[in-house]
Amino acid sequence: MSTSTDHLERARTVSERAYAPYSRYHVGACLLSTSGVVYDGVNVENASYGGTICAERMALGAAVTAEGPSMRLRQVTVYTTTSPPAAPCGLCLQVISEFCATDTRVVCGNHKGEVRIFSFGSLLPQAFHGHEITPAQD
């Protein structure tokens, strides 16, 4: 039986492949889909800083590319060298929100062995959904 922290060691190894010459902050993300497959991602930075893509969104792209638009997440695991372990940024949470449930687990770990586990809904309780868009009245 696998435990929720099983993917942290994998995420640590993945983080070694980050392209982070500007921040030198290496992040590894492992996303477990409901079909039981794990997808990896690292942060990929750019000299034009706004072009940087976080590890979580890189992994999400791999997951959707492999499984298609119906892909759903059971768990998100993120490894950083921040203490306490960093949770995914707001932009990643918003993007991930369309592929998970409020009880999807988010496991955050670091180089010290510290672990924090959240439900997705506790990190982003008010995700923005397209159905909230209403056209402006003239």
Ligand code: THU
């Ligand atoms: N980063 C991530 O990969 N995930 C996050 O959730 C927050 C930030 C990356 C982006 C950038 O390469 C570096 O960390 C510093 O912000």
